[in-house]
Amino acid sequence: MMFERIAPEQHDTLDGIPEPAENPVLVGHHEARDALASAYHAGKLPHALLFVGPQGIGKATFAFHFAYHLLSHVDHRLAPKRLVSPDVSSSLFRQIANGAHPSILHLTRPLNDKTKSYKSAVTVDEIRKVSRFLSLTSHDGGYRVVIVDPADDMNTNAANALLKNLEEPPARTLFVLIAHSLGRLLPTIRSRCQIVRFNPLADNEVLAVLGGFDTGLPASETERTELLANASGSPRTAILLTQYGGLEIAGALDQLLREPRVPVAQAHKLAEAVAARDQAIAFSLFNDHALEVVATAATAAARDGEIERAERFSQAWQDLRIAMSEADTYNLDRKQHALNMIFRLHDTLRM
Structure with missing residues (x-):
């Protein structure tokens, strides 16, 4: 499937594959979808969520879909109890996708201006953007969402800076931290978040994701079986293996x-x-x-x-x-x- 890339490229961008912010399709993770949508509807959404699971299974895509859900239903009492799929024709979707929505701050590994390559960590300068972001008034009275992806790429100074923001966040603020390895996060950060665990996708779900992209899936059943065995439930891993x-x-x-x-x-x-x-x-x-x-x-x-x-x-x-x-x-x-x-x-x- 060919697509128009409208999201800023990241340190882990793959050619021909949408960034999580611009991916309208979320496969699997139904338990997490229902639990978080229901929590928001009931007004019981925690201020910080920690999405934990293997890399490349849709955690970041889920985070942006959930942000879309919050911003498209400012009054939680009127929000559906199930996660809504983004309307790709809406201005809200395009704003989120291209990183221009004023209520979403997406932090990841920044570009090194000198070397023109991405830095190896989420730096303290990135995390300092949080305080400035939260000092601004929400444009519609709704949630402000901070997505840190991946949070386990934060260096020590960045992690300590984020900890201060997590301790006393303003009302109607949601932090979504995405981690591939829980053990690499400070215990004090883990203790301030509600952990949401994401499991690898089933084989049929991996194939469903890959089928939506021009990934050149193996033609033979034997090769597909080998690919799925090595992908370990991660569509991203499968793409890396094949492409x-x-x-x-x-x-x-x-x-x-x-x-x-x-x-x-x-x-x-x-x-x-x-x-x-x-x-x-x-x-x-x-x-x-x-x-x-x-x-x-x-x-x-x-x-x-x-x-x-x-x-x-x-x-x-x-x-x-x-x-x-x-x-x-x-x-x-x-x-x-x-x-x-x-x-x-x-x-x-x-x-």
Whole structure:
């Protein structure tokens, strides 16, 4: 499906795929839809919601749909008990989609003006926009909505700044924090939010999402089954796997890790492929799969009762995550980072 992009591009924008703010279709998550729409109708909406679940399953799309619901029904008593779908022809939808609605503040990883690439964190300067936003009077007496996506990308200063806003928000203010990893948020932030958990989509729901985009779904049933197994209920992951070489990257890394000793030539070939200047998404896919390999090993060890080994894998996961963050923050050589990851992973799996 071809579409006219009207939303500002973000750090994780994919070609041909709508941003959450401009996506009129929300698939799945019916329990959360009904619960939050009913809470708003009853006048019992909390001031802060924390949407938690895997990346790419529709949490941000849900957040913008819910914001549309609030702003199109200013009097909560007259709001339907079920979430309304946006009217794409309405001025409200287009204002929200292009980031121009005065009652919505969307905070995410900002663009670095010097490097023209996106920063690796949601910065304190972004969060400082909240106080200015909330100091303004709502233009229609309705809700003001602050969406932080992803909240677990906030650095420490940003998280502490947001905490102050969460402690005493003005009336008719809603914070929606979107997190892929609950453990990366400050406990004090978690305690001030009502947590809403989002589950991975079912296979038929993933296919329903992909069917609405021009994603080049595999033609054969076998290939679709393999894709769904690797996507783990995330349409975004499925798109990355099919359109950005994710399956090939994961397969190449897995093959290297199965070898008794890392084949140096093949390791360099993979590192070069994912580290090229125009391969930011491939580089991210490589890192994500590396973390997934260690997380899977930790889960398997814990399931087998090997608690000490599982803890070593968990610590290795943290160490790898720090290495990835440092490579991003300090703009380290990507090829060398990828090579280091391959050899560290190989050693880690033989602990």
